[in-house]
Amino acid sequence: MSDQLLNKLDTVVADILADWNIYSTIVAGLVVTFAIYSVVSAKDPDVHPFLLARQSTSSPIRQSGESATYRSLETPYGFPLRAGLNVKDPGAPKWTAGRKGDLRDIWRTAVHGALNEDGTTSKAQSKIYTVLGKRAVEHSLSQVTQEINVIGHYLQKAEAKTVAVCLTDSVELLASLFAGAFYGFKVILVPHHLPAETLSAHLQAAQADALIAEAGSVDLSVASKDNKQLSQVIWVAKYGNRHMDWHGVPDNVEGVMQVEVWHELVEEHKDLSGMDVPEYDPKEPAPGISTVWPSDSQSGNFIDFQSENLVAAVASLGSTLPRNQRLTSSDLVLSIDSLSRSYPLCLILNALFSNASIALNSVAGEEVDFALATVGVSPTVIVASSRTISDYHDSVMQPKVGLLSSLGRWVQKRSLESGTMPSKNIFSQLARAGPSSELSLDKLRLLCVSHRIDAPASAQLTLKQLTHFRIFTNARIIYALTGPGIAGAIAQTNLFDYRHGDGPSHFGAPLSSTEITLTGVSETAAAVQPEGEIKVSGPAVAGGEAVLVPRVRISKENTVELCT
Amino acid sequence: MVGMISAPGLFYTPSKVPLVITLVNLGNLHQDDCSRPNNQSSFRVARPPTVFRVYTPKTLIEFNGEDNRPVYLAVRGRVFDVSPGRNFYGPGGPYENFAGRDASRGLAHQSFDEDMLTKDLSAPLDDLKNLDADQLENLKSWEERFLEKYLVVGKLVAEGDDEAPKS
Numbered sequence: 200m201s202d203q204l205l206n207k208l209d210t211v212v213a214d215i216l217a218d219w220n221i222y223s224t225i226v227a228g229l230v231v232t233f234a235i236y237s238v239v240s241a242k243d244p245d246v247h248p249f250l251l252a253r254q255s256t257s258s259p260i261r262q263s264g265e266s267a268t269y270r271s272l273e274t275p276y277g278f279p280l281r282a283g284l285n286v287k288d289p290g291a292p293k294w295t296a297g298r299k300g301d302l303r304d305i306w307r308t309a310v311h312g313a314l315n316e317d318g319t320t321s322k323a324q325s326k327i328y329t330v331l332g333k334r335a336v337e338h339s340l341s342q343v344t345q346e347i348n349v350i351g352h353y354l355q356k357a358e359a360k361t362v363a364v365c366l367t368d369s370v371e372l373l374a375s376l377f378a379g380a381f382y383g384f385k386v387i388l389v390p391h392h393l394p395a396e397t398l399s400a401h402l403q404a405a406q407a408d409a410l411i412a413e414a415g416s417v418d419l420s421v422a423s424k425d426n427k428q429l430s431q432v433i434w435v436a437k438y439g440n441r442h443m444d445w446h447g448v449p450d451n452v453e454g455v456m457q458v459e460v461w462h463e464l465v466e467e468h469k470d471l472s473g474m475d476v477p478e479y480d481p482k483e484p485a486p487g488i489s490t491v492w493p494s495d496s497q498s499g500n501f502i503d504f505q506s507e508n509l510v511a512a513v514a515s516l517g518s519t520l521p522r523n524q525r526l527t528s529s530d531l532v533l534s535i536d537s538l539s540r541s542y543p544l545c546l547i548l549n550a551l552f553s554n555a556s557i558a559l560n561s562v563a564g565e566e567v568d569f570a571l572a573t574v575g576v577s578p579t580v581i582v583a584s585s586r587t588i589s590d591y592h593d594s595v596m597q598p599k600v601g602l603l604s605s606l607g608r609w610v611q612k613r614s615l616e617s618g619t620m621p622s623k624n625i626f627s628q629l630a631r632a633g634p635s636s637e638l639s640l641d642k643l644r645l646l647c648v649s650h651r652i653d654a655p656a657s658a659q660l661t662l663k664q665l666t667h668f669r670i671f672t673n674a675r676i677i678y679a680l681t682g683p684g685i686a687g688a689i690a691q692t693n694l695f696d697y698r699h700g701d702g703p704s705h706f707g708a709p710l711s712s713t714e715i716t717l718t719g720v721s722e723t724a725a726a727v728q729p730e731g732e733i734k735v736s737g738p739a740v741a742g743g744e745a746v747l748v749p750r751v752r753i754s755k756e757n758t759v760e761l762c763t
Numbered sequence: 764m765v766g767m768i769s770a771p772g773l774f775y776t777p778s779k780v781p782l783v784i785t786l787v788n789l790g791n792l793h794q795d796d797c798s799r800p801n802n803q804s805s806f807r808v809a810r811p812p813t814v815f816r817v818y819t820p821k822t823l824i825e826f827n828g829e830d831n832r833p834v835y836l837a838v839r840g841r842v843f844d845v846s847p848g849r850n851f852y853g854p855g856g857p858y859e860n861f862a863g864r865d866a867s868r869g870l871a872h873q874s875f876d877e878d879m880l881t882k883d884l885s886a887p888l889d890d891l892k893n894l895d896a897d898q899l900e901n902l903k904s905w906e907e908r909f910l911e912k913y914l915v916v917g918k919l920v921a922e923g924d925d926e927a928p929k930s
Contacts, residue, residue: 253809259914260813267812727811 244618246521246695254693255708255757266717266729269757273518273711281515281711282507282738284552288481301485301506302380305513305552306347307476310340313528313554325528325551327370328558330575331438335558338370341474346374348472349465350433351382354409357431357457363407365389365398365417367561368538371435371461373547375411376488380506381477384409385486387501388539390493395421402426404501405489409433414440414460420449423456435461490539492683493565493651504541504686504741511738512545512687513552515712524645524675524694526580530555531642533578535587537564542649542679543582545687550580565651570595579642585650585678586658588668596667611670615697623673643674645694650706652682652689652733652749656763659703666699680706680759682735684745689713689735690759705758712739715759717751729753730762816917818842819927820865820884823919827863828853835916837865839902840888842917843909865919867891871902885922 215223256275257267274280283299286308291297298304312324327343328335354362362384366372372388379386387405389398395418402410403425410417414434423429434445445460485506491499517525526532532550534557536543543563550557558576560567565584569591573581614621646668650659665676675695679688692707709715717731730752736744750762818835823842828834833846834853845852852858858866858875869879871894881889894902920926 257809258812259810260815260916262815 242617242619244695245620245697246618246693248618251693251696251698251756253757254696257757261716263722264718264720265734266720266731266753268714268716269709269753269759270714271515271519271708271711280511280714280737281518282511284510284514286481298481299507300510301481302377302488302509302548303476303479303485304481305510305548306344306377306380309551309554310344310476321528323528325554325556327373328531328556328576329370330533330558330560330572333575335575336438343370343374344476345469345472345474346371346461346465347378347381348474348477349468350374350411350461351378351477352468352472353433353459353464354378354384354431355382357409359384359409359431361385361387361405361407362409362411363387363389363402363405365391365393365410365412366435367391367413368534368559368563369435369561370559371411372538373559379488380485381479383486385489387489388491388544390491390499390537390539391416398422399425401491401501402429411435411461413437414443414445418449419456419458420451423449423452430456432456432458433461433464434458490541490544500683502541502684502741508686508739508741509541509545509548511712512541512685512710513548515710515739516545516687516691517549517553519691519710520677521694526550526553526555528554528556530579531558531576532556532580532582533558533560533573533576534582535560535563535567535569535572536582536584536649540565540584540649540681541686542647542681542688546582546647555580566590574639577639577642580645580647581640581643581674582647582649584658585648585660586654588646588648589658589660589664592660592664592667596671608667608670612666612699615666615669615699618695618697620675620695620697621670621673640672640674643672646672646674646676647679648676649679649681649688652680652747652761656703656761659761659763661702662699662704663701665704666697669697678704678706680761682733682745682747684741685713685735686739686741687712689715689733692758703761703763705754705756705760707758709735709759710739713737715751717753718746728755733759813844813914813916815915816842817926817928818917818919819922819924820881820886820888820919821922822928823865824863824884828859834862836861836863837867837919838870838906838909839867839891840919841906841909841915842919843913844916845909845913847913865889867902868894870905871898873901887921888919 250272255269255271257269258276261267268276270276284304285297286300286304287297309325312320312322315321324340327338327340329338362375362379364372364375364386376386387407389401391413393401398417399422402422406428407426408428409431410422410429411433412435414436419432436443436445441462446458448456448458487503487505488509489501489503492502493499526549530550532547532555534543534547538544538547547557558578560572562572566586569583569587611621648660660678665678669676677691677694679691681688688710690706690709692705696707713735714737716734717729718734720729720731730750732746732748733751734744734746752760752762754760818837823835823837826833826835828849833844834849835842836845836852837843850856852862854862860875860877860880861869864880865888868889868891869875871891872879
C-alpha cells in the first residue's frame with residue numbers, strides 16, 4: 200500500500216522534473232518571490248480592528264424616547280469624564296491627583312519648557328511664529344510673557360473687568376487671553392472683519408469696558424455710541440503701520456476714551472514688568488472666555504466658557520490622540536482656522552501645554568485658501584475647517600489628478616485599506632505629483648479638521664475626500680464635529696481610522712470630556728442606530744449641557760453621523 | 764496577474780498544475796488577510812440598552828426571575844436589576860422573597876422573611892418611618908453595595924401615584 204503511494208509520488212516528481220523548462224523556473228521563481236514578499240511586507244494594522252468596529256461605549260440603560268448615552272472608550276459609563284489637565288504643583292506629594300488647572304497653568308508649562316525624561320526641565324522653550332505671507336516672524340515665549348505682564352498690568356490698573364478682543368490670529372490675541380487669566384479680567388473673543396454696527400452690538404451685549412483691536416479697523420465713533428461703558432481702547436498696529444500716530448480719536452469720544460497703542464505700551468513699560476510668569480494662587484479661579492458662535496443670524500450668539508470648560512476640552516483633545524501621536528516639543532502646529540472658534544483655540548492651547556511650537560496666520564478663518572495659508576512655514580500639524588479642506592479638494596486636488604498620480608494613489612490606497620499608513624516612498628511622491636506639489640507640507644503628520652454642526656452640508660467631508668487627503672499630504676487626519684456651547688469638539692474620529700467608503704464621513708466617538716445622548720428618538724429605532732437631536736453634556740460644555748437641533752445618528756460602529 | 768500568465772497556454776503539461784495552484788492560493792492568502800479593519804463580520808452585536816421605567820408594586824412583581832425573566836428588586840424607590848446575582852436573588856436563592864418586591868425593610872432588618880414585605884400590592888410604599896439608626900445604617904450600606912454592583916433600571920412608585928404609568 201505505502202509502496203504504491205511512494206511509487207506514485209515518485210512518478211509525479213519525475214514527471215515534473217522531466218518537463219521542467221524555463222517557464223517552470225519562472226513560475227517557481229514567482230511563487231518563491233511572492234511568498235517572501237508577503238512575509239516581509241506584511242504589517243499589522245495601526246490599530247486593532249475591533250477598536251474601529253465599536254468606537255464608543257454605550258450606557259446599559261436609557262430613558263424612553265432617548266438613546267443610550269455614548270462615551271469615549273477612555274471614560275466609559277460609570278467613570279468620571281475628563282475634567283482637567285491634571286497639573287501637579289512643584290512640591291506636591293508624588294502620588295496625589297493633580298489639579299484641573301487653568302489657562303495660567305498652560306502658559307506656565309509652556310514657559311517652563313519641555314520636561315526631560317527624568318522630570319527636570321530642559322529649558323528649551325517652544326516658539327510662536329506669526330506667518331505674514333511667505334515670511335514667518337519668530338517670537339520667544341519670554342517676550343510674549345513680557346507683553347502679557349505689560350498689558351495685564353495696564354488693564355488691571357484701568358480697572359477693566361471685561362475686555363473685548365477683536366483681532367486676527369496673532370501673538371497679541373494669545374497674549375490678551377493669558378493676560379486676562381493672570382490679571383483677572385474676562386476676555387471676549389469677537390471675530391474680526393465684522394461690520395461696525397455688529398461689533399458695537401457685541402460690545403454692548405458683553406458690556407465690554409475695554410477693547411483691543413487692530414489699529415484703524417474699528418470706527419470708534421460708531422462703537423462708542425451705544426457703549427458708554429467702553430473707556431479703554433488698545434490699538435494693535437501692524438508692523439508696517441507702527442510709525443503712524445494712532446492716538447487720535449474722533450471728536451465725540453475725546454476725553455471719554457483712553458486710547459493706547461500696544462507696541463508703545465510694551466516699549467514704555469517693559470523695564471517695569473518682568474519677563475517672569477506672574478505669581479498666582481491656583482485656588483483663585485481664573486476668569487472665563489467668551490466666544491461668538493457664528494449662527495445664521497448676523498450677530499451670532501455669545502458662548503460663555505468657564506475656565507473649567509476650556510481645560511477639560513484641552514485635556515481631552517490631547518488624551519484622545521494615541522500616546523505615540525500626541526503633540527510634543529518637536530511639533531509645529533499651524534492654525535489656519537480662526538482662534539475665535541473654540542476647536543482651533545483648544546488645540547493651540549493643547550499645543551502650548553505640550554510644549555509644541557505654534558504658528559499663527561493672520562488670514563486664518565473658516566474659509567481660507569489652504570495652499571496660500573500654509574506657505575511660509577513647514578508645520579507638522581495643521582488645524583483647518585472642513586470648508587477650507589473641501590474647497591481645496593474640489594478646486595485644486597480633484598481636477599489635477601493625472602494618470603501617474605492615479606497609479607500612485609491606487610498603491611497608497613491599498614495600504615490604507617489594510618489599515619496601515621503608507622510610508623513615504625516613490626508611490627507617495629507619485630500620488631502627490633500634480634495635486635499638492637505647491638504645498639510646503641513635507642513634515643506634515645497630522646491634519647485636524649473641524650466641522651461646524653450647523654454648517655452647510657456641502658462643507659461636510661466625504662470618506663473619499665479624507666482618503667485623498669491622507670494620500671496627498673501623507674498625514675493622518677482627525678475630523679471633529681463642533682457645536683455651539685461645547686469647548687473643543689463634540690466628537691472626533693480615530694486617528695487610525697483610514698477606512699473609506701461612500702458618502703459623508705462619520706465623526707467618530709465623543710471626546711473624553713463629553714457624553715452624548717440622542718433625544719426625540721423613535722422607540723422602534725432606539726435599539727439599533729438611533730437617530731435624533733443631540734444632547735451633549737460633560738465638563739467641556741458651557742453650562743453643563745447643550746441640546747443641538749441638527750439631527751444626528753449613531754452608526755452601528757457607535758460613531759456619530761450627521762443626518763442629511 | 765496569475766490569469767495573465769496562464770492564459771496564453773504556456774502550461775500545456777498537467778504537471779505544472781500544482782505550481783500554478785500554489786501561486787493562485789498565495790495570491791488569495793494575501794488578499795483576504797483577516798486582520799483588515801474592513802473585515803468585521805465576526806463582531807458580536809451589543810445588547811440593546813434597557814429602558815428606564817416607572818414601576819408600581821404590581822408591575823414589579825412580574826420580574827421575579829421565573830421563566831428566565833430578569834430579577835428586579837426595589838430599595839427605597841430605586842429598582843435594581845439584580846439578574847447577575849440570580850443565584851442569590853432569583854428563584855431558589857436565599858433571598859428569593861425579595862425578587863420583584865420592595866426589599867427596603869427586609870434589608871434594613873437583615874431578615875429575608877415574608878413578613879418584611881408589604882403584603883398589599885396596592886398599598887402605599889413602605890415609608891420606613893419606624894426604623895432605628897442601626898437599621899437605617901444597614902439599609903444604607905446595602906444600597907451602596909447595590910449601586911456599586913447593579914444597574915438602576917427604574918423607579919418604584921405606589922399604585923395610583925401621579926407618576927405611575929396608566930394601564
